[in-house]
Amino acid sequence: MELDVSHVDVLRSGGVAMHVNKVHSVFTIGRVAKDLGEDEDWLWDVANGVDPEGGVI
Numbered sequence: 113m114e115l116d117v118s119h120v121d122v123l124r125s126g127g128v129a130m131h132v133n134k135v136h137s138v139f140t141i142g143r144v145a146k147d148l149g150e151d152e153d154w155l156w157d158v159a160n161g162v163d164p165e166g167g168v169i
Contacts, residue, residue: 141156141159
């Protein structure tokens, strides 16, 4: 999997670049469904209905 980092915001302070909005972990939809106690197909439908601005990776 390759992540598009072309839209990552960068803050510059004293010559040091600090990245904002880093991805710290990624889980499969099956794992998330299991952790939430929800049906994987239902969660897949919900995730497909979310706009990219809503936080979908």
